[in-house]
Amino acid sequence: MKIAMFTDSYLPNTDGVVSSILAFKQGLEKRGHTMYVFAPDADGQAKDPKVFRYHSVKFPPYPQYRAAVFPYVPADVAKKTGVQVVHSKAMVNMGLSAMNFASRASLPSVASLETMIPDGVHYIIKHRGAQQAGKKLAWGYLKWFYSNFDLVTAPSHHTQILMAENGIESIVLPSPVDTNFFKPNGRGEKMKRELGISGKKVVLAVGRIVEEKNYSLIVKAAAAMRDPGTVFLIVGRGPYLERLKGEIAAAGLQEKVKVAGFVSGREKLVDIYNAADVFAFASPFETQGLVQLEAMACGTPACILKDTAPAEAIDEGRNGFTFSDDPKDCAEKLQDCIEKKKKFSLAARKTVIGKYSVGALSGKLAHEYEKLIEGRGR
Template identity: 35%
Template sequence: MKIAIFTESFLPQVNGVVTSICNSSELLSKRHDIEIFTVGSGPGRAAGCKVNRFRGLKLPTYPEYRFFVPGKSVWSRLAGKRADIVHVRSSVGFGLVALRFARKRGIPIIGTFDTPISDYVHYIPVLGKIRLTKSMLSDVALKYTTWFYNRCDVVIAPSGVAGEWLRKAGCKSKILPLSNGVDTRRFSPRKKDSKLKARLCKDGLLLLHLGRITKEKSVSVLLDAAASLKDRGTKFKLVICGKGPALRTMKSRAKRMGLERHVKFAGFVSDSDLPKYYASADIFVTASTVETEGIVLLEAMASGVPAVGADSGAIPEIIDGSNGALFKAGDPESMADAILKISGKRREFARNALQSSKGFSLEKTAKRLECIYEKAVREHDKKGKKE
């Protein structure tokens, strides 16, 4: 089977969508011909696949992200490309290209609902004197999202919450649940590095947060929870790994709060070092409320590390109370309570976290994705013959 994947998020970007694409493509490329179409500079091959790269616009509000704007040159480059099925991981920009690519070739298109774009409208720069409120932009984004996914043959939702969100928004396409999965061989308790642990945290709990440093990830709540732990006399070190448009703001905030000795901004962590960072932590923490699944939670649990997450979005579908603890979204005191709850029975929580991760193994999810592809092609061919 020849599979064309269209996405605006891909290497060298680092985020959950990129991780998901690389993981599944690397496995499925052993049996299928996969070609990736993306934006920005980078290698011509990755994850065992050929990568076609197109120019994109840099968002001034989010420099790491490249936004694709369709043009005539795109169609000339795509003219000779063929595929049996299209999988689109971006609903804007390249998403429109993917829809046309599939329609012109008479092939099915699968869309994965990775992100409610209505949660990210604050990155849209103000154009000229046009004044649009966040609620106005969110309403437009919601309607567009529904319009887009209604043009897909099948929509993959990485969680039950994501699927329900789409249905309530008015999506009529077939919606199938499928986790992004986690590489349980790569992420393992065996990757623990005692020297790294000692370097990051000499005494007390090592709390790890890993991800983009952005407004919607609620890193400010993490810092407020750290301040609460400090006031309670808890020995700990919160290590925040990653970069993003809110990094400078969060560093300044931590300094103003007097958290220099308790919070470390470790910056970007290389792909090769990720497993040992996870496995060396005592508790993984996130205050994000916009997760359609939360791959970082799965990676932490596969590393034998219990997680603390907000009782919001898809996170309660992963953290069940035995493998970690939930806290009231946006409430730093509740988050601090959850951290202390786990610290008292960390070994028990860690054991349950590791067991939970096995249900999300990459092998299982990749096989399920392959079945979705094959069924979509069969049904599309059958429908074409009837017409």
């Protein structure tokens, strides 16, 4: 089977969408399938005959990302490559290209919701009074967009419910995690020395530094920790970075909360996961929470905001805890998780192996592709 995967983000980017594509690609190729990727061009991109790149420009809110400009894919690409199904991990530029290509080439199509676009309208609409209307328009667009695909997938039950409330039907198909890559590696202490936090207990947060990720709650929890020697390490970049640093300075927590910035290379990220005693996630707007699962695959238990998509992976009191939107509760749960790390570590990894393995989820995706292809052949 040959698959055309469309995405607005691909290598050398290292975000959740890229991780999802790479994991599915690995699993599908092990099953004998071929994936072609259609993506915007990017600085530092490697040449790959199975990757089609399209002219792009920088995306202002995130300069490290690029937006494809009118990425038209001729229908005869289907004949040249032999692709049998189109899958879009994009919702805008490359997503519209996927929709158009599948229609013109008469191919079955799948689309996955990976990012909550309605929660990002404030980057485009600055007037707070108009932002709620902007969210409604965004959901209206998504409802129209996904109606053009034969199958829609959601990465979590939480996201599936939210989509259904806005008129979008879907099946749940999470993104997998490569547990042969993300695993305990014994290099955590070495990484602590490199970061200048040797001998410290470490609370780790990884992701884009944006306001909606709720890093402010993590910073406030740092001030409320019982153990004054615990260090909070925040890894990532984004438009909220300078304001976050300002919050840390204003609270006098520069020695307790360290901002490491962007980490280049997945290998180093694995070492950072291994250096952590607990992974903290306070974002209410995730569709799944891949970074949390990567950390758990490395044997790091997690503390997650209640009633969110990432909380679905938490078996309370076995592989981590959930906390309310309260700094004191967050701090208490983080402290408990640190104290129970040895007990929780194996369970955290087993959760990812059991529920989010590359083999099982790639097999499920391949089965959905095959059903669509067979349906078109009747």
